[in-house]
Amino acid sequence: MRFSQLFLLAAFAIESTLAAVCDVSHLDTSSLQKKLSSGAYILNSTSTEFADAAARWSSLDPPVPNLIVVPATEEDVVQTVLFANKQNVPFLATNGAHGSVISLGGLQGGIEIYLTQLSSINIAADGKTVTVAGGVHSKNLTDALWAANKQTVTGTCECVSYLGPGLGGGHGWLQGHHGLVSDQFVSLNVVLASGELVTVSESENADLFWSMRGAGHNFGIVTSVTSKIYDLEYPNYALQTVTFTGDQAEAAYALANSLWFPDGISTQPATFNQYSYWFYEPDLDATGPVIQFYLIEEGVDAVNVTVVDAFNALSPLSSVPGTGTYLDLAAWTGIDLSAGPCQKTGNAYPRFPIYMTQYNTAAIRNAYNLFKEMTTATNSLFAGSLFLFEGYAQAGVKAPGDDATAFAYRSDNILAAPMVGYTPDGTAALDQTAHNWGTQMRDALWAGATSVDGTVGHFASLHSYVNYAYGDETQDSWYGEAAWRQARLKTLKSKYDPKGVFSFYAPIKV
Ligand SMILES: Cc1cc2nc3c(=O)[nH]c(=O)nc-3n(C[C@H](O)[C@H](O)[C@H](O)COP(=O)(O)OP(=O)(O)OC[C@H]3O[C@@H](n4cnc5c(N)ncnc54)[C@H](O)[C@@H]3O)c2cc1C
Known part of the structure; x- marks a missing residue:
C-alpha cells in the first residue's frame, strides 16, 4: 500500500463528505461556463493543454484532476467553488505546481482551479505596498518590483508561486530584514469554502488573518494579496x-x-x-x-x-x-x-x-x-x-x-x-x-x-x-505542538471550512 493510501485512511476518515476518488470527467459544466468571464476556460483530459496544466514538479502522489478550470477573474474562482460545492465534488487550487506533500494525492478526480491567469501586479501610488494576484510566481514579482526600485520578501525559487510559500510562512533572502513572506501581508482577498469572497486583514478578521500566515492553504483560495514593499537599498x-x-x-x-x-x-x-x-x-x-x-x-x-x-x-x-x-x-x-x-x-x-x-x-x-x-x-x-x-x-x-x-x-x-x-x-x-x-x-x-x-x-x-x-x-x-496553537487552528477550521474542502495540503483535522 502506498503511503498516500495509508495517509488517506488516517487523515481523510474525517467529517468530509467528499469522496477521495471522484471522477468528474463527464460532469455537465455548461452552467458553470455561463457564469465564467470571457477569459476563463475549462479543460478536460482530452484538451491539448490539460497535461501541461496538470503537470507537477514532483511525481510522488500528485493530485489527479479530471477537469481544470482556468479562471481569469476572482469572480471566476467564486463561481467555480460554488459550482463544485453544488455538485459536491472536490477541488484544489494550483499555482506553481511545486507542492509535494503527499496529502495532495488525496485529490483523485475532481476539479483543479489553475490560477495562472491571475497574474496582475500593481504597486500602490505611495510605493509602500503591492497588490499581487493569486497566480503570480516569485520571479514575476521580484522583477516587477526591481523595475520600480522596490523589493519584498518572496520565496527564493523563481518558478515557485508567491502565495504557495507565503501561506505556509514563506522563507526568502530578505527575511533577515523584514520577516517571512507572510509577515508582509497587509490584506488578502480570499474565496472561502462556502464560495464567499472576503477580505482578510488584522482589522477585519484578525483570527483568520493569523491563520492565513502559516496555515493558509487550509482556509481558502487567495485571489489577491496586498503586501508591504521596501525601497531597494542594496542591489x-x-x-x-x-x-x-x-x-x-x-x-x-x-x-x-x-x-x-x-x-x-x-x-x-x-x-x-x-x-x-x-x-x-x-x-x-x-x-x-x-x-x-x-x-x-x-x-x-x-x-x-x-x-x-x-x-x-x-x-x-x-x-x-x-x-x-x-x-x-x-x-x-x-x-x-x-x-x-x-x-x-x-x-x-x-x-x-x-x-x-x-x-x-x-x-x-x-x-x-x-x-x-x-x-x-x-x-x-x-x-x-x-x-x-x-x-x-x-x-x-x-x-x-x-x-x-x-x-x-x-x-x-x-x-x-x-x-x-x-x-x-x-x-x-x-x-x-x-x-x-x-x-x-x-x-x-x-x-x-x-x-x-x-x-x-x-x-x-x-x-x-x-x-x-x-x-x-x-x-x-x-x-506547532503548543496546545493553544492546535486549539486555535481547529476552531478556525471548524468555523471557516466545516466540511474540510481545503484538506489536500497538510490538512488540519478538527
Ligand atoms: C524548488 C523549490 C524551491 C522552493 N523554495 C522555497 C522558498 O524559497 N521558500 C519557501 O518558503 N518555500 C519554498 N519551497 C516550498 C514551497 O513553499 C512549496 O512547495 C509550495 O507549496 C509551492 O507552491 P506552488 O504554488 O508552487 O505549488 P502548488 O502545488 O501549485 O500549490 C501548493 C499548495 O498551495 C496552494 N496554493 C497555491 N496558491 C494558492 C492561492 N493563491 N490561494 C490558496 N492556495 C494556494 C495550493 O492549493 C496547494 O495546496 C520550494 C519548493 C521547491 C520545490
Whole structure:
C-alpha cells in the first residue's frame, strides 16, 4: 500500500463528505461556463493543454484532476467553488505546481482551479505596498518590483508561486530584514469554502488573518494579496562558494556554529544568508558527496573576509568568489528558471524537513554517512538526491514574536531537509525505500537537535516546515505542538471550512 493510501485512511476518515476518488470527467459544466468571464476556460483530459496544466514538479502522489478550470477573474474562482460545492465534488487550487506533500494525492478526480491567469501586479501610488494576484510566481514579482526600485520578501525559487510559500510562512533572502513572506501581508482577498469572497486583514478578521500566515492553504483560495514593499537599498551581492569533502563535515559545521549559532542563538547579520548542499558529483569527489556552502552577503562586492578566511583555513576542495545583484541569487543556488528544480521531469522529490537551532556535528556525521551510503551505492537509484541546509538570516523572523502568526517555528534557525530524488518505476517498493532513507536521515538530525531551552535530542514534536513536508508528519509537527496553537487552528477550521474542502495540503483535522 502506498503511503498516500495509508495517509488517506488516517487523515481523510474525517467529517468530509467528499469522496477521495471522484471522477468528474463527464460532469455537465455548461452552467458553470455561463457564469465564467470571457477569459476563463475549462479543460478536460482530452484538451491539448490539460497535461501541461496538470503537470507537477514532483511525481510522488500528485493530485489527479479530471477537469481544470482556468479562471481569469476572482469572480471566476467564486463561481467555480460554488459550482463544485453544488455538485459536491472536490477541488484544489494550483499555482506553481511545486507542492509535494503527499496529502495532495488525496485529490483523485475532481476539479483543479489553475490560477495562472491571475497574474496582475500593481504597486500602490505611495510605493509602500503591492497588490499581487493569486497566480503570480516569485520571479514575476521580484522583477516587477526591481523595475520600480522596490523589493519584498518572496520565496527564493523563481518558478515557485508567491502565495504557495507565503501561506505556509514563506522563507526568502530578505527575511533577515523584514520577516517571512507572510509577515508582509497587509490584506488578502480570499474565496472561502462556502464560495464567499472576503477580505482578510488584522482589522477585519484578525483570527483568520493569523491563520492565513502559516496555515493558509487550509482556509481558502487567495485571489489577491496586498503586501508591504521596501525601497531597494542594496542591489549588489557577493557570493563565496566553498566546497568540502565529506570527511570535513564536522569542521565545516562546527565553524558555521561558531560564526552564526553560538549556544543556538542566531547571530547571523540580516545582510548575510548561507546555504549548504550535499550532493554526489564524482567529478568533484569520487569517494562521496561533497558539502558545498554558499556564503551570500548583501550590499558588498566581496564576502566578509573574516568569514571567508575562516572557511579557507579548513582547506576546502575549492573556494570561489562571485559578485552580482539580488537577481543572481537564484542562479547562484541552482533554483532559477533554467535550473533542474524548475523542470517537470516526471521524477519524484520527497523531502523530509526539520528545523534546528544549530548544527550538531555528531548528528551531521550520522546523516552524512546515510546520505553517502544512499547516493554512492552501486547503481543507486537515488544518486541525484540533494541534502539542503538553509541558513537564512533570522532577525526579521523573530521580531514579531513567536505567537504572531500560525507559523510556529520562529525560534529555530536552520531549515534542513534531505530531498530523495528518483525516477519512479511504478512500484510502491521504490517509494517505500525512498521514504525509509529520507526518514532515517531526518531522524539522524532530529536525534541531535537542540531545542531552544537547550535540551538535546528529539523534541516532543518534530519541527517540520509544512511547505517541505513529506506528509506523514503529525499535525503538531506542521503547525506547532503548543496546545493553544492546535486549539486555535481547529476552531478556525471548524468555523471557516466545516466540511474540510481545503484538506489536500497538510490538512488540519478538527
Ligand atoms: C524548488 C523549490 C524551491 C522552493 N523554495 C522555497 C522558498 O524559497 N521558500 C519557501 O518558503 N518555500 C519554498 N519551497 C516550498 C514551497 O513553499 C512549496 O512547495 C509550495 O507549496 C509551492 O507552491 P506552488 O504554488 O508552487 O505549488 P502548488 O502545488 O501549485 O500549490 C501548493 C499548495 O498551495 C496552494 N496554493 C497555491 N496558491 C494558492 C492561492 N493563491 N490561494 C490558496 N492556495 C494556494 C495550493 O492549493 C496547494 O495546496 C520550494 C519548493 C521547491 C520545490
